[in-house]
Amino acid sequence: MTDRPHLAVIGAGPAGLAASLAAAARGIRVTLIDAGAMAGGQFYRGPAPGLGARRPQALHHQWRTGDRLARGLAGHVTAGTIEHLTDHHVWCVERQSDGFAVHALLGPEQERPVTVGVDAVLLATGGYEKVLPFPGWTLPGVVTAGGAQAMLKGSLVVPGRTAVVAGTGPLLLPVATGLAAAGVDVAALVESADPKALLRGTGDAKAFLERARALAAQPGKVAEGAQYAAQLVRHRVKVMARHTVVEAHGEERLDAVTVAALDGDGRVRPGTERRIPCDTLAVGHGMLPHTDLAESLGCRVDGLDVHVDEEQRTDVPGVWAAGETTGIGGSALSLAEGHIAGRSVAARLTGAEPDPREWAAVAKSRTRMREFFAALDTVYVPPAHWTEQVTDDTVVCRCEEVTGGEIRRAVGELGAGDVRTVKLLTRAGMGWCQGRMCEPAVAGLAGCAQTSARRLLARPVPLGVLARAEEDLAGAEEDLAGAVEDPDEPGGPGASEDD
Amino acid sequence: MNPLELVRAQPGPAFTVTLDGREIEALPGQSVAAALWTAGVTSWRSTRGAGRPRGVFCGIGVCFDCLVTVNDRPNQRACLVPVRPGDTIRTQEGTGHDD
Ligand SMILES: Cc1cc2nc3c(=O)[nH]c(=O)nc-3n(C[C@H](O)[C@H](O)[C@H](O)COP(=O)(O)OP(=O)(O)OC[C@H]3O[C@@H](n4cnc5c(N)ncnc54)[C@H](O)[C@@H]3O)c2cc1C
Ligand code: FES
Numbered sequence: 001m002t003d004r005p006h007l008a009v010i011g012a013g014p015a016g017l018a019a020s021l022a023a024a025a026r027g028i029r030v031t032l033i034d035a036g037a038m039a040g041g042q043f044y045r046g047p048a049p050g051l052g053a054r055r056p057q058a059l060h061h062q063w064r065t066g067d068r069l070a071r072g073l074a075g076h077v078t079a080g081t082i083e084h085l086t087d088h089h090v091w092c093v094e095r096q097s098d099g100f101a102v103h104a105l106l107g108p109e110q111e112r113p114v115t116v117g118v119d120a121v122l123l124a125t126g127g128y129e130k131v132l133p134f135p136g137w138t139l140p141g142v143v144t145a146g147g148a149q150a151m152l153k154g155s156l157v158v159p160g161r162t163a164v165v166a167g168t169g170p171l172l173l174p175v176a177t178g179l180a181a182a183g184v185d186v187a188a189l190v191e192s193a194d195p196k197a198l199l200r201g202t203g204d205a206k207a208f209l210e211r212a213r214a215l216a217a218q219p220g221k222v223a224e225g226a227q228y229a230a231q232l233v234r235h236r237v238k239v240m241a242r243h244t245v246v247e248a249h250g251e252e253r254l255d256a257v258t259v260a261a262l263d264g265d266g267r268v269r270p271g272t273e274r275r276i277p278c279d280t281l282a283v284g285h286g287m288l289p290h291t292d293l294a295e296s297l298g299c300r301v302d303g304l305d306v307h308v309d310e311e312q313r314t315d316v317p318g319v320w321a322a323g324e325t326t327g328i329g330g331s332a333l334s335l336a337e338g339h340i341a342g343r344s345v346a347a348r349l350t351g352a353e354p355d356p357r358e359w360a361a362v363a364k365s366r367t368r369m370r371e372f373f374a375a376l377d378t379v380y381v382p383p384a385h386w387t388e389q390v391t392d393d394t395v396v397c398r399c400e401e402v403t404g405g406e407i408r409r410a411v412g413e414l415g416a417g418d419v420r421t422v423k424l425l426t427r428a429g430m431g432w433c434q435g436r437m438c439e440p441a442v443a444g445l446a447g448c449a450q451t452s453a454r455r456l457l458a459r460p461v462p463l464g465v466l467a468r469a470e471e472d473l474a475g476a477e478e479d480l481a482g483a484v485e486d487p488d489e490p491g492g493p494g495a496s497e498d499d
Numbered sequence: 500m501n502p503l504e505l506v507r508a509q510p511g512p513a514f515t516v517t518l519d520g521r522e523i524e525a526l527p528g529q530s531v532a533a534a535l536w537t538a539g540v541t542s543w544r545s546t547r548g549a550g551r552p553r554g555v556f557c558g559i560g561v562c563f564d565c566l567v568t569v570n571d572r573p574n575q576r577a578c579l580v581p582v583r584p585g586d587t588i589r590t591q592e593g594t595g596h597d598d
C-alpha cells in the first residue's frame with residue numbers, strides 16, 4: 001500500500017476534493033491537506049458540527065454536490081485511500097531529488113511543524129477577496145463580502161442588524177441573499193457595475209457577441225442569477241447598480257455609509273451622494289488567486305494566475321494546479337479542473353500517458369465556464385476612477401497603517417513606480433498579511449498593474465520553526481511542541497517577507 | 500429569523516468564556532470571533548500606530564485584523580481559533596505585548 005504513488009493535494013475546496021476523489025479512485029495514495037477543520041473550502045463551507053445544524057442547505061446553493069463530495073471523501077478516508085490532514089497550514093513546498101516535502105504548521109495557532117514527503121503535488125489553494133480602500137473601510141463593522149459569508153456559513157453568526165452589501169462581482173448576490181435569509185436587514189446591494197450590460201452591447205460588437213455566446217452556453221448559470229434576483233426581491237433588497245460606496249462613517253464602529261451614483265466613465269456623479277444608516281458593510285471587489293506555494297516552487301505565473309496546461313500541469317514537473325489558484329472562475333469550474341487534474345496525476349504517476357478523450361465532456365464544460373467567467377469579468381469591474389475616493393488620510397495598508405497620502409508621496413515625490421519600491425519607502429505591505437490586502441490598492445495608486453507578489457512563504461512562520469526545518473527534514477520525529485517560539489515575536493512575520 | 504433558526508441548529512450546550520474578565524456565552528464549534536460577534540462585540544484590538552479599533556475583516560485568516568489574546572497567547576486570529584470552555588480572551592493594544 002505504501003509503495004503506491006503518493007500525491008499531496010493542498011486545499012480541500014471544490015478543486016482539491018474533486019482532484020483527490022479522481023486520483024484516489026484510480027489507485028493513487030492521496031494526502032489531502034487543508035488549513036480548515038473541515039473539507040469544503042470557501043464554497044462548501046459547512047457549519048461546525050458542534051452547532052448541530054439540521055438544515056445546513058438553507059445557506060447553500062449546490063448543497064447536494066457538496067454533500068456528495070463529503071461522502072466520497074469520507075468513504076476514501078475509511079478505506080485508507082485518502083488521508084485528510086485538517087488544521088494544517090502549508091507554508092512551503094520544497095522540491096527534493098525524489099519528490100517533494102510539504103511543510104505545514106499545525107492548528108490555528110500555527111506553531112507545530114509537520115512535514116509530508118510525496119511524489120507529486122496538486123495546488124488547489126483557491127483565492128481570497130480583493131477589497132479596494134475608501135475612507136472608513138477599516139472601521140469595525142466593515143467586513144469583506146466573502147468574510148461575512150464565511151462567518152455565517154461556518155459559525156452561523158452575523159455581524160449586525162442592518163447591512164449594506166457593496167462592491168462588484170457575482171459573489172455579492174449570495175452574500176446579500178444569505179444575510180437577508182439569516183435575518184439581517186439588507187438595506188441595499190450597491191454594485192458598481194451594471195449587470196444588465198452583460199446582455200447589452202457595451203464595448204465593441206465582437207465583445208458583445210462573445211459575451212452573448214458565453215452566456216447562452218451556460219443556461220444554468222443564467223438561471224442561478226435569476227434565482228438570486230428573485231430572492232433579492234422577496235427580501236426587499238434594494239439593488240443600486242452603477243453605484244459605489246464613497247465613505248464609511250462611525251467613530252468606534254460603523255454607523256452609516258455614503259453611496260453615490262457613477263457616471264459612464266466610472267466617476268462619482270457629484271450631488272448624488274446619499275447616506276444609508278447601517279452597522280455592517282460587506283464589501284468586495286472580486287477575488288485574487290493564492291499563488292504563494294506555486295511561486296516558491298518556481299511555477300510560471302501569468303499575471304496573477306498559476307499557469308497550467310490542458311491537463312492542469314504547471315511547468316514544474318510533478319506539480320499540478322487546479323481551481324481558483326489558476327484563475328478566478330467559481331466553484332463549478334474548480335470542480336472540473338480538479339477532476340481533470342486528478343485523472344492526469346493518476347495516469348502520469350503510474351507511468352501512463354493520459355488519454356484526454358476520457359475526460360472530454362469535463363474539458364468541454366471547463367472551456368465553457370472559463371468563457372462564461374471571462375464574460376463576467378468584462379462587466380464586473382471596479383469603478384475606473386476608484387483611486388479618486390482614496391483621500392490622503394485614508395489608511396491603505398491596514399497592517400502598517402500607511403495612508404493614501406504617504407503612498408502618493410512615494411510615487412509623486414520619490415518616484416516609486418512599482419509596488420515593491422512603494423513598499424520599501426512606506427512599509428505598505430510589510431505587515432502581518434504580507435501585502436495581500438493592500439497590494440491591489442498600492443498598485444492602483446502607483447499606476448502600475450498588480451503582479452504576483454513573490455512571497456517566499458505562504459504563511460508567517462515562527463523563526464524557531466524555520467531554524468528547525470532542516471532537522472525536521474532529516475526526519476527527526478521529536479515533539480517540538482514545548483520548544484516552539486512565540487509566533488508574534490517581532491521577527492515572526494518579518495521572517496517571511498524580506499525576500 | 501436568525502442564522503441558527505434558519506438552519507434549525509441544535510447546538511451543544513453553551514459555555515462561558517471571559518472577555519477582559521466579563522463573562523460571555525459561546526457555542527461549541529464557533530470561532531472566538533463568532534462568539535464575540537454573538538456577544539455584540541465587533542472590535543477587540545487597537546492598532547499600533549493610531550490606536551484604532553479593529554475586529555474581523557476577511558473572516559478567513561488572511562488579513563490578520565482580528566488579532567486577539569487567548570489564554571495569554573497574544574496575536575491569535577480570532578476568526579480561526581475555535582472558542583473553548585473557560586477561555587480567557589483579552590482585547591489587545593498595539594503589538595499585544597505591552598499590556
Ligand atoms: C471568503 C470567501 C467566501 C466565498 N463564498 C462564496 C459563496 O458563498 N458562493 C460562491 O459562489 N462563491 C464563494 N466564494 C468563491 C469561492 O472561492 C469559489 O466558489 C470556490 O470555493 C473556489 O474553489 P477552489 O477549490 O478553487 O478554492 P477554495 O474553495 O478557496 O479552497 C481552497 C482551500 O485551500 C486551503 N488553503 C489555501 N492555502 C492553504 C495553505 N497554504 N495551507 C493549507 N490550506 C490552504 C483553504 O483553506 C481552502 O479550504 C468565496 C470566496 C471567499 C474567499
Ligand atoms: S478576519 Fe482576517 S484574519 Fe481573521
